[in-house]
Amino acid sequence: xxxxxxxxxxxxxxxxxxxxxxxxxxxxxxxxxxxxxxxxxxxxxxxxxxxxxxxxxxxxxxxxxxxxxxxxxxxxxxxxxxxxxxxxxxxxxxxxxxxxxxxxxxxxxxxxxxxxxxxxxxxxxxxxxxxxxxxxxxxxxxxxxxxxxxxxxxxxxxxxxxxxxxxxxxxxxxxxxxxxxxxxxxxxxxxxxxxxxxxxxxxxxxxxxxxxxxxxxxxxxxxxxxxxxxxxxxxxxxxxxxxxxxxxxxxxxxxxxxxxxxxxxxxxxxxxxxxxxxxx
Numbered sequence: 001x002x003x004x005x006x007x008x009x010x011x012x013x014x015x016x017x018x019x020x021x022x023x024x025x026x027x028x029x030x031x032x033x034x035x036x037x038x039x040x041x042x043x044x045x046x047x048x049x050x051x052x053x054x055x056x057x058x059x060x061x062x063x064x065x066x067x068x069x070x071x072x073x074x075x076x077x078x079x080x081x082x083x084x085x086x087x088x089x090x091x092x093x094x095x096x097x098x099x100x101x102x103x104x105x106x107x108x109x110x111x112x113x114x115x116x117x118x119x120x121x122x123x124x125x126x127x128x129x130x131x132x133x134x135x136x137x138x139x140x141x142x143x144x145x146x147x148x149x150x151x152x153x154x155x156x157x158x159x160x161x162x163x164x165x166x167x168x169x170x171x172x173x174x175x176x177x178x179x180x181x182x183x184x185x186x187x188x189x190x191x192x193x194x195x196x197x198x199x200x201x202x203x204x205x206x207x208x209x210x211x212x213x214x215x216x217x218x219x220x221x222x223x224x225x226x227x228x229x230x231x232x233x234x235x236x237x238x239x240x241x242x243x244x245x246x247x248x249x250x251x252x253x254x255x256x257x258x259x260x261x262x263x264x265x266x267x268x269x270x271x272x273x274x275x276x277x278x279x280x
Contacts, residue, residue: 098129125163
């Protein structure tokens with residue numbers, strides 16, 4: 001035995017009739033299959049009890065094997081991406097850049113745990129890393145199945161399955177800045193009235209018997225102030241003028257100064273008598 005390994009015993013068994021029809025290379029593998037032995041995976045249903053016979057075998061393993069999932073899946077309309085799997089991969093990749101996730105993956109806590117897919121869960125809710133939060137909330141808000149919901153409905157829907165600090169603030173910011181939501185949300189007030197034109201009404205009066213003063217450029221002497229007031233916004237304009245001016249001269253100044261600003265008017269209010277107005 002010192003020279004190396006040596007055969008000390010042989011074992012033989014009869015091949016059953018059905019296996020005699022196997023090809024030669026398959027028959028050679030029967031010996032390896034016998035020595036290795038089969039391994040069984042037990043998947044319990046809703047009513048299926050524990051398979052006690054298999055559980056007593058030393059080869060039995062309670063850990064279920066994870067079945068690989070395809071990124072592309074076949075549907076009635078052809079091939080499409082497995083969005084759930086892609087989202088899981090993206091979240092797991094983003095964990096490496098998230099400080100909180102990196103720390104918890106090394107030392108899991110009572111509140112955080114790692115599920116079978118490798119996702120972090122906080123009290124059963126999927127933890128979204130910081131890198132993906134803004135885009136994740138925006139994508140969830142714009143899903144066609146939910147139709148750009150408001151702040152409360154979007155937050156309640158996301159908080160049932162997902163968690164990250166400040167999730168409500170992210171939802172409020174996303175919904176408030178969403179152009180489509182602001183355009184399409186239902187009005188909760190009475191209909192607005194039609195636009196109404198501004199009132200075109202003015203009133204004018206005179207402040208007379210003032211000390212005379214000369215305009216520095218034209219050297220014209222003025223001795224009273226013509227006061228014009230917009231009745232809608234109460235805007236008032238003070239125009240220096242001469243008391244000796246006639247109604248016709250005032251009318252010329254009125255068109256030059258007032259009509260140029262207010263355009264056509266519907267009403268002019270003044271305390272002057274009818275004789276003045278007739279000449280005006």
